Amino acid sequence: MVDHNERRILNTWQRNADSWTRAVRDGTIASRQQVTDQAVVDAVPLCQVTSVIDIGCGEGWLARRLSESGIVVTGIDATHALVDAATKNGGGHFQCLNYNELHSLAAICGAPFELAVCNFSLLGESSTETVLAQLAALLQPAGRLIIQTLHPAECNSELPYQDGWRQSSWDGFDSTFTDPAPWYFRTLSSWLTLLRHHGFSMQKISEPLLPSSKRPASIIFIATLTP
Amino acid sequence: MVDHNERRILNTWQRNADSWTRAVRDGTIASRQQVTDQAVVDAVPLCQVTSVIDIGCGEGWLARRLSESGIVVTGIDATHALVDAATKNGGGHFQCLNYNELHSLAAICGAPFELAVCNFSLLGESSTETVLAQLAALLQPAGRLIIQTLHPAECNSELPYQDGWRQSSWDGFDSTFTDPAPWYFRTLSSWLTLLRHHGFSMQKISEPLLPSSKRPASIIFIATLTP
Numbered sequence: 001m002v003d004h005n006e007r008r009i010l011n012t013w014q015r016n017a018d019s020w021t022r023a024v025r026d027g028t029i030a031s032r033q034q035v036t037d038q039a040v041v042d043a044v045p046l047c048q049v050t051s052v053i054d055i056g057c058g059e060g061w062l063a064r065r066l067s068e069s070g071i072v073v074t075g076i077d078a079t080h081a082l083v084d085a086a087t088k089n090g091g092g093h094f095q096c097l098n099y100n101e102l103h104s105l106a107a108i109c110g111a112p113f114e115l116a117v118c119n120f121s122l123l124g125e126s127s128t129e130t131v132l133a134q135l136a137a138l139l140q141p142a143g144r145l146i147i148q149t150l151h152p153a154e155c156n157s158e159l160p161y162q163d164g165w166r167q168s169s170w171d172g173f174d175s176t177f178t179d180p181a182p183w184y185f186r187t188l189s190s191w192l193t194l195l196r197h198h199g200f201s202m203q204k205i206s207e208p209l210l211p212s213s214k215r216p217a218s219i220i221f222i223a224t225l226t227p
Numbered sequence: 228m229v230d231h232n233e234r235r236i237l238n239t240w241q242r243n244a245d246s247w248t249r250a251v252r253d254g255t256i257a258s259r260q261q262v263t264d265q266a267v268v269d270a271v272p273l274c275q276v277t278s279v280i281d282i283g284c285g286e287g288w289l290a291r292r293l294s295e296s297g298i299v300v301t302g303i304d305a306t307h308a309l310v311d312a313a314t315k316n317g318g319g320h321f322q323c324l325n326y327n328e329l330h331s332l333a334a335i336c337g338a339p340f341e342l343a344v345c346n347f348s349l350l351g352e353s354s355t356e357t358v359l360a361q362l363a364a365l366l367q368p369a370g371r372l373i374i375q376t377l378h379p380a381e382c383n384s385e386l387p388y389q390d391g392w393r394q395s396s397w398d399g400f401d402s403t404f405t406d407p408a409p410w411y412f413r414t415l416s417s418w419l420t421l422l423r424h425h426g427f428s429m430q431k432i433s434e435p436l437l438p439s440s441k442r443p444a445s446i447i448f449i450a451t452l453t454p
Contacts, residue, residue: 160440207388
């Protein structure tokens, strides 16, 4: 069941890669335009970091943005078409890799990295754990991790507040998007326990607000690898 | 305005001390009975701690419970009638103190404490900061802090998700309760920033669930004083 859901996530991105690239580049995703893109950029200490790994980089907008500050960005994504789109627009070194192959980056340019960023890219259960389990080997001592994800408080308060797979939809996206995949909901306490289990201590949490409702558009965890 | 609200909190407890003592001792507060009393006890590492300061101890139930495990508990509360009620039932050393007088406990039996517990007792703005500012002097090196409070995610999702004073009510309590005081809402990120500012790093967050709705009854921060 779990593996089936993880596979569905990968399939969805393959199927919707072109629509996604268009939506990001045309700026049609309101919450990203209004809040969350800038929020994750703001979370990166631009002046203090020179090498970043962007895990689940998609079509590469964040790498391009960070590279403007002189940061060397390595972007990885499991979807070929997204990596191809990222490579075409430059701003980083992009590679098509499944999340369980991250460790193979330990020897490349920029590694060990000062910072790993996962911007709305930890959508599964075992795949998220797989990423976190490999980060210690990819990051410098006291390396940082930034995760932007859905705010647990804002995810359907009708449902039990418990870890588990949830249905998603492409509501708000155009009709070219198909086959939404399930995603794995984690409570706040579950996120913290998971991060701690993999050697990270929480430095800060940000909760950027939607300008209209003043409710959180996302949550951003900023954590540091502890010895 | 702020001082006015802090005063209203103190006045409310003075006015409702007897009703409160009765409600706690008769077990008529459902969320406490079902979830949050046991949750805060579970957060205390009973076998590893010998001295605890219970800040805002009220009529003393938590001190009594912890003392059953051989822990020496000092309870402080700003409301005379509650401290009197606590003293009568024993289980700890109780003292009537305002939150800004905490530092005077540095020399008493049990200090420096291994653990400070604030169980639904940080209700104000400046008064909460006052407590946290004095804890480093009261706790042992690497001393622990447990705060149980309202879950930011469950506090009226109609309102902006921003720090600020909010109205409360005695809904669900009997008609002897009067004059509900305002309380100071803090976002999750605000709690973390505040704790960090006062030298605490987050070890764990717990979110005990109401058995009926499976939604969080509270949030519990477990933090450690860092050098």
